[in-house]
Amino acid sequence: MAEEKKEEVLKFLKQFPDEKINVTELQKMMKSISYPTLLKWILVLEAERKIRIDDYGNVKLVYLNKDYFENE
Numbered sequence: 001m002a003e004e005k006k007e008e009v010l011k012f013l014k015q016f017p018d019e020k021i022n023v024t025e026l027q028k029m030m031k032s033i034s035y036p037t038l039l040k041w042i043l044v045l046e047a048e049r050k051i052r053i054d055d056y057g058n059v060k061l062v063y064l065n066k067d068y069f070e071n072e
Contacts, residue, residue: 005033005037006041008030009033009042010051020054021061022059022060022061023035023038023060026062042060049065050065050069
């Protein structure tokens with residue numbers, strides 16, 4: 001059940017492979033996931049090196065790690 005949320009986040013980011021998306025905006029666009037849960041799965045995906053995060057203090061931009069998906 002919980003892993004489905006992670007896959008949902010990844011699937012959503014794959015729709016915009018060249019864009020950096022603010023975490024708050026991502027949560028508003030997804031609607032089916034709360035902010036704390038989204039943040040948790042974003043950190044998990046970053047640890048798995050599937051996505052990258054640009055952290056500017058209270059603004060976090062997330063985007064796909066293209067290097068990871070080229071090596072699959």
